[in-house]
Amino acid sequence: MMLMILDHVNYIYSEKTAYEIQALKDINLKIEDGEFIGLIGHTGSGKSTLIQHLNGLLRATSGSIYFQGQDIYDEGYNRKELRGKVGLVFQYPEHQLFETTVFADVCFGPKNQGLSEKDAQMRAYTALHEVGLPEEYWYHSPFELSGGQKRRAAIAGVLAMKPEVLVLDEPTAGLDPKGRDEILDQVAALHQSTGMAVILVSHSMEDVAKYVGRLLVMSQGSILLDGTPREVFRHYQELEAIGLAAPQVTYLMHELAQKGLAVDPDATTLGEAKDSILQAFGKRQRRNRQENYD
Amino acid sequence: MIRDITIGQYYPADSVIHRLDPRVKLMAVACYLVSLFLFRNVAGLVAVTLGLAGIIRISKVPFRYMVKGLKAILVILVLSTLFQLFLTPGETLVQIWKLKVSYEGARNAGFMIIRLTYLILGSSLLTLTTTPNQLTDGMEKALRPLGKLHVPVHEVTMMMSIALRFIPILIEETDKIMKAQLARGADFESGNLVKKAKSMLPLLIPLFVSAFRRANDLAMAMEARCYRGGVGRTKMKPLSYHRRDGVAYLVIGAYFLGVLLLRKVS
Amino acid sequence: MNFIKARKLKFEYIRRDEEGNVEGLLTALDSVDLDVRQGEFVAILGHNGSGKSTLAKHLNMLLQAEEGTLWVDGKDAMDGGNVWDIRKSTGMVFQNPDNQIVASVVEEDVAFGPENLGIPTGEIWKRVENSLQSVGMVRYRSHSPNKLSGGQKQRVAIAGVMAMEPKCIVLDEPTAMLDPNGRREVLEAVQALNREKEVTLILITHYMEEVVQADKVYVMDSGKVVMQGTPREIFSQVDRLKKYRLDVPQATLLAYELRKAGMDLPEGILTWQELAEALCSQYQAR
Structure with missing residues (x-):
């Protein structure tokens, strides 16, 4: 089923002043239930503005947004409830963690939804399990956690509201490589187990290519490319023109194909590249598709 | 909305006012504020208005940009006007139900609006045309005699300049925290006063934690750049008077005298 | 002679509980040896919490080791009397660009260091000009730092250190909070300083792509130096790097x-x- 539809959405900051900036230009977008979407673009491309429209924090200057068939700008539409359905986790967990314990902090969202203390605790319990935060940290102060654990606590705080779509704004910023992989694996597992739609905002093509089924590339307030990672990275020259880069693998495979090797230039992940190169060299490997390359 | 506060912001432009020595500007603002409370008739009003309008004109700061800063104090403005309007005893001008507006009240209220507005405009002009560093340098130098009384002038002015640097950053951060909590269903608006105060905790705690962290980081960065108090420091832009500053002092003196003389006009 | 020479450096953080009683000791540096020659580009890798930032803070005496020896530019860093000389010769750039810019105008911030050193006004102007030039930020000299991008802010911070005319710059995860464009800007700026001005560079990071150009790489894990060598030598050991929570x-x-x-x-x-x-x-x- 169609989860969200954005129809000719425009957004202008500081309209009618000298500082007027059109942050979103005619965005048309359909998001289906259960999709795993990567949203890429450099700073100022409009991706942060876009995700704040999804849960109604920002209101489009013109255009409409439909959530499960209902116009969220309709009079009488409960936009506060929408924030529970479109769970938005901002980049810095430090901006939302405030309670004395992690557990109490995760209860904050469900309590705002009007749930009883007991129900809120049930939600927190499930959410903390879902993000894989070890129980020993649940009653610590959120300020004592490491970067990766803070991130998990923050995601749990939004998950506890039982959203239908989870939007994560650069969940790996500032984490070390292992921490980054752990968080992304956890998000992928979460997507698998709950079937909830996930939108992952990121700077890193490598990260996104590995996980998502659909990639959106934004530039100067518009959606420039929309497709599977393979389709999008085929346009690697366009990506470069807007200051982004495709994964290293894409460059390698194109170079090899150009030099006459029979490899698949559209391979986007390490695993695909490896298989394709081995095949070109006639070393057919036992295909072990689920092999973990991190 | 929160970004509209222009008090304490610097507006870069190339004008005589921008180039004046900050000590002159401090003196000018002090004189201007005093003059605002000295004038008591229409002639005086004309003088303070012309004075302000002239300086805004010369400063090349767009008037619209300055007015935006007034929004922040609108509530104070309205409240104090209402107090003046209804609570000044005197000859009744109009009566609405039990509230009497006296002739004096109306006049006081009118003057109050003008005084407060000019006060804000005048003092924001100081920060709009003076970089925080210049401003604090000016204060440091103007207040230097207090150092003899063991007042830590350098430290205080350094703190002020750092505060001015971080105000916009913390305002932006407040905005982000607010959004993060709104996304979790927080409600900063409804409820009675106690409930409202309590609902600010999810905003204030992350803000304080972050401010302390920033303070810590900054202290370390300053130390790493060999900061060790005011002793032995030199300046990139040491304050020195130019001819224009002398002229400005004369203008200020003349203005002040003018306002004093106009008090005698009835 | 080595510009930096550390032998068996040890540093412990004291952990206290809520009442202020000592709960335990956390060894942040454990018998660390480090050698950096003048003009070299040295990278220190490690995951978050590996001790690499603690090591960086020793290099300009923001922290002082309890045991071991540390010589920076021929001066003993265990002797508190050398603190200003060492901070002058070894500048430091930190992770958060906002939290290290003191002034509200770019050029005034760059001047902060030289002002602290008591450099005469005329000379400060020359240094500000030169160091803004060296990071390509002259155009923004009268801007407010708040209006700059992350990468630009970091370049201002680097200019602020350069204006003190140090022989060495220690960069403590300068790109961790930046987007890919900002990261590239900052790296290009510091590598140019290393090449053209022969400034010794110590880059602390967990991004592997950033250390490919380095002359030497140190890898840290739980307070110890666990690997060292050229980038090629280090990156050929994929399994070991993974064990230290790193990437290639x-x-x-x-x-x-x-x-x-x-x-x-x-x-x-x-x-x-x-x-x-x-x-x-x-x-x-x-």
């Missing part, structure tokens, strides 16, 4: 995987260009 560039990882699958590729491939070349020459040799 994608091209290196792919080469490693292909080698494991039986292909005959040279060790220590760092870039996709190198990998493409190796694969092509193999293909032709067949």
